[in-house]
Amino acid sequence: MLRRGVGLTEVFFLCGAACLVVGLFLPQLLSVRESARNWGCQNNLRQIGVAMDAYHERHLSMPSGYAPSGYTIDSDGAETWGWNEPSYAWSALLLSDLGHPELHESLQIDSGDLPVAIRDPARANMLRFHVGEFRCASDRLGEAMDSAPLPRYQRSLDRGSGSVYAGASSYVGSAGYFELQHPFYLAPPNQWSKQFQKATGRNNGLFYPASRVHRRQIVDGVSQTIAVGERAWYQGGASWVGTANIRGVGVGDGGMCLGRVWWRINELPQSTTSEMTGQPPTLVTRQNGLTVSRPHTARNGFGSYHLGGGANFLMADGSVRFIDDQIDFHNTIPAEGANPLDPIPNIDKLGLFQKLGIRNDSLQTSEPASGAGP
Template sequence: MGIYGADRLVLGANKTGQLFRRMDRSRSKPRHGFTLVELLVVIAVIGILVGLMLPAVQSVRETARRLSCSNNLKQLGLSLQLYHDSHLRFPYGWDTRGMTWSGHILPQLEQNPLYDSLQFHETGAGNWAYNGGPNETAAGTVIGSLRCPSMNLPTHLSNHGIPERVPVSYRGNAGSLASSDDASTIVPGTRSLEHLQQNGIFYGCSQVRLGDVRDGTSQTFMIGESFTDPFFYKDGQAMDYWAIGSPSIDPCRCDGGTGGTEFSEVVGTTFAPLNARRTAPQLTGRQLELAFGGYHPEGAYLVFCDGAVHFLNDSIDDAIYRSLSSRNGNESIPGW
């Protein structure tokens, strides 16, 4: 007899007490489990499904990040318009104390206590290099609307004497004329950000009004995404961008004299192509650090003087791109 289904002899008695016997031919059922081949097939199917779903999940996440980035720029554009309504001009790009455009719109960004804490006079070694001062504390304060959610950087980094400085993702538009921070390293026929006359919206001691934007508010952008990466160096220049104030800018003068450097920390220009680090990596480090660019595939977001946010593709024509940064060039920009 086999292991399964063996006949069993069963003894019993009927109602009269007579013994009887019968054969119980019930069979126990064998148990079944997954074979190794079946298990491997299931794992393979799960792997294929995960592989098919992962791009869709990543696409949804990128869409959410892009929407958040666009909303940040929308908020910055609205804050600058509110500032203009109150002061009849946009804030300067920076001044002689290293204060920058983003510091001046803190009240419009609902950061009144932070703005009220700032010092607008020199103290110690300077407004932004004075260890432990309120301006240094402000430079280490995270403001969500100044940071693209796709920016994969630590919240705080030590930089130029500020131990907890906050890298940001957006810079002001200084125009198309400057090819470097400093006059000694410009491309012939261009100017540097030391010059106080630029054709954008924000630069040294600027006082641009909406009436000065003669090319049209829908044809001139104010703020653009910038691919912040303080760990990437070329020609001794890092791609580092910051908010509120800058110790490097502090020696700037508004009387036409030179002074200060690293103005590219707070403004960019369109001299270099959009996302030049990936579209024109052969350019010098000083030109790359001035370039606007985003963390999103194929382009970057900009907010225009009319408050509209547009996504510009990396392939945009250079002449059109530069025209969009000029406030008074009288350029024709058909169907950009």
């Protein structure tokens, strides 16, 4: 029996039908995949919340935002620690409670000797460890900060020639409303050092340098206060290990593991590129009604690649919520120059997002987010 060949018209028809099927179902498949990634991200945050509870039970406080070695506080309340000194972050302090006790012990995290770990080749290699609980599958950051595609987004923990790069993270602790470094340059001549030491790191979130926040200090209510939120690669990413310099103002310093609610969710730094966002930054900005910030500064914010325009947040009560980036938003202080020891001006005019990031503003808030996780 002779077989009839497939004609060119039939080939075109079959190709067109296949394209139609792909066009109909591909968006649904992508949506299902992103839904699974978003669920995984929320589950990560729940696990972090459980670990934080366990840590709080043992230490009667949340872990410090950064735990600098050589930390001292004098009778006048002035806090001191070394300049340009690497420090473990809240996320590293939770390793044992997250099920990584061997890594926690090997890095000697409780002793706060990150500078020593960096100089030890064996332990420095452990700093690159992939901690799954700190990685969202939707994020586009590499496994370690030096494996991100853009070299300028490498984050060194050591300023020496033998730089050490740390394992990447998709999550940062909420430091609150004020900037992460006190503006010592505003202090009177010859008085900046004492004022800087006394105020550096103080903030009104759950995490800041040398913080030890107890649940009773979350006076706004644990269900209405952000503990941890997402940080996207286009904002510079984050690390679970720590920072090269708590007091530094560079892109890899104070904001490395901490975020602040002064910035809108998904706000774009000027250095953002199409490779990082997946589409032109101007389009992302226009679609979300956002503005491009000054260089580097918005990397102290929160953001994600999730569909729907928002990010996942762990609240202080352990619940996880997806907060839309169009949430009510209003600042009453400039980006820089406000003293965290002074009262917030026009505090009653703060936006809902700002209120959620502050643990003690005593302002009433409504349901904090749309699309809350189960």
